[in-house]
Amino acid sequence: MPTTLDAIAETVERVRAIWPGESVESLTREQMIAVNDELGRLRRLVDAGHAQVASRIARESRPELGPDSLAKEQGFRNPTALIAATGGTTTGEAARLVRVGEATEPRMTLTGEVAPARHPHVASAIASGSIGTAAASAIIAMLDRMAFRAGREATDAAEHRLCEQAPGLTLDQLNRVILQAEAVLDPAGVEPREDELRHEKALRFHHEASGAIVLTARFDPEGGAPVKAAIEAYVRQALAAAHDNPDPDASRPTIPQLQADALTRIAEHLLGCEHRDLPVEGATVVVRVSLDDLRDGTGHATIDGMDAPISISTARRMAAGVVIPCVLGNNSEILDWGRAKRLFTPAQRLALVERDQGCAKCGAPPSHTKVHHIRWWARDAGPTDLSNGILLCESCHHHIHDNGWEIRIDGIGVDAHVWFIPPIHVDPDRTPRLGGRRRYGFAA
Template identity: 30%
Template sequence: MENAAGQLAEAQSLLAAALAESDERMLHDDALLELTATAEAVGRLVDALRIRAAGEVAFRSRRELGEDRLSAKKGCRNGVELLARTTLASERTITQRMRLGAAVRPRTALIGDTMPARFEQVADALRAGALGYDSAAAIVDTLDPIRARVGDLNVEHAETALVAAATGPTIESALPFAADEVRGQARVWESVLDEDGTEPIEERAMAARGISGGLTRDGLVHRRMALLPEVDAKFESLLNAYLSPRSKPTFNDADPDQPRDPRATAQARHDVFASLIDGAARSAEAPTMGGAAPTVLVSVRQADLTAGSGSGFIEGCEAPISLRAVEQFVCAGGQQHVLIDGDGRLVSLSSTDRVFNAAQRRAISLRDGGCIIPGCSIPAAWSEIHHVIAYRDGGETETCNGVLLCWYHHRTIETSGWRILMIDGVPHVKPPPWLRNGHSEAETPWRRSTKSRTQLADLLERQRERQPVLVE
């Protein structure tokens, strides 16, 4: 281990030489993805060493050592400053590494014996390069604060499940969970294990809630808002409804050639807030157009729709859209057959069909919780409902045949390689070939997919019942 720095320096030289003349722009798609995955695997090993080294520097620079602490010997006020000077990384990054390093560093008992780290399984997975920094931080940062309330055994049980999900495969998933999914799972574990932990927090929140008076500066009125979670959730739901890519009035996101909204997110949220204020001032009811909810009208000839070629048109938009975009509109919003004769006369008009009603959408949203493609963070309010078995193939417009997909995954579901299957009314997915780690489609199991926190909590509760853990 004394020669570790020299070995790393040699590896650094070899890596630099190997990459000196490489150009990722010249790689084919699969080769580019393979290079990216390999680089991330190397990065996980490097991150693990960074974390361990930072944890060791923090331990040797702890305050109780006085002038014997490592940082003092090197003329620094603490370990953070010492590492900032040594690595040139930001103090924020170093602080995060130190916190995680302390959690995965073996502990020393008062009598001098070596004890396991607080998160031994995270430490092992980090050292092996199987667990990344983001996933490790999600596990430690969520479970460590509740340890005193729920006990070491419960935290260890949650750690086991989360590390298994993050490194995969497991019985429930053929693929490792991405860091954001791990963080979401960790939050569910927190709510299951620490059922009473939110009450003291809510009491403090009630006392601190409020909206401050405005201060005018540089032509703007600056306010501060501290909202209770349930109030903020209602506010976010309204923002989501208006900021959804499908409801922006200025740009047609169904056409990839159209420009993107040039506003920053904060600017867009401000403009939506202004619209909400105007709407609330005029009426407490949702706005309607002609007695119905605002509707985007898309027209296409039946012959083109049947043949799968040609173009469709959005009323008020000069640019035509592809039949794929039309199919997406039809899948999400329904269709109505209008028969026009050669002279332009309306001959017949059918009722709207193949559209999920409001009650069905609420039920599907509660079941799926958001876009069901693993790793996608688009919430239910932004998602569309997709017919798993296409309407043209006999699929019914029922909750057992509808799933939530974000606009992008809905638009590309036929070409991306993701597969969806309803098993006993529950959505399951299979990844595309490039995410199967060399496994064939037959070897890759269907994975149940939901973003619903209540369902995830229920799944974890049943898992706990099979493997009960007592609070110390």
């Protein structure tokens, strides 16, 4: 059976075959992408090997060994200090390597027998180089928290699903999926977490000597969602206005500056009736929940654009306020218009948010997206129907249309699979890449 070192050696040889050692300027674009992929895998494999060694160092440095501890023999107080110093990293990173190694290495039982790793799916994923130790650590930490609440069978299934889904996701994207997985495994734990966040909410001001007023804020999901939605809507429309009516002589404000402007305008609007022109059209907080969960008080809900799921009691409170409750299973609205209308309706957009969860290609939140025709309205005579709609951020929209990507939708409604098919110059085999809810959400 190939070892981690064998896999590292094979990957190094593949890099050398593509890039024999000349200047990086000698590589074609295709070669650069291939080398980048292999170097990414090499880095993950090296980290996997380091985690194995770190676990063994920690075992050989147990406190009960006293002066015979390996770390103390080398002049260090503990194993993480040794690993951090020799690796040129932090003790926190060293501790993560130890945790991953201990969770993915075979265990020795009290009888001296060798037992499987505590997290076998994660062990297999890091050994193959498909995920790194940062992703492995995030998955392991959540599963360990859930072990007693959810049971072994449920956590094992979640571990398998997360390890399949993690390759290709950024750590931020994976953390969003992990939050959803945790809510599925322990729906009863969502509300206590919210109570804690509610008690921690705060908004503080202080004045700097320059005259600037500095705000520091922390919100629970219920309180933060409308703030986030209103500010994002202002920024989105400000950017659209600047794009449609460019002023070459004007300096372009940054996103943080626009967000500050949004908060100022919201406060002005509240304080004086003369400020009725606040541009936050489309600032909608959508709480998504299944009809059964809403009726029975089970499970959890989500807020568009927010990473952490919320409890059903919070969803009910929010649904009674200035938000739109999107209850799955309601077919009372017309969702297909054929060629009668060019623009997708708000009802169609809500339905597509259920399927895509945001930008179907990159996972950006719904507030950053628009509904686009898969078959173009003008060029292809594409209808304004759900089967021909997709949520994309502006960047991904241009990327797809300018670079020859194709989009395929398999299935109908929330359970449909969204596929992005790369052009030949990106992937000669044109292997479809999964997007939407199936890529950036966690399905129980």
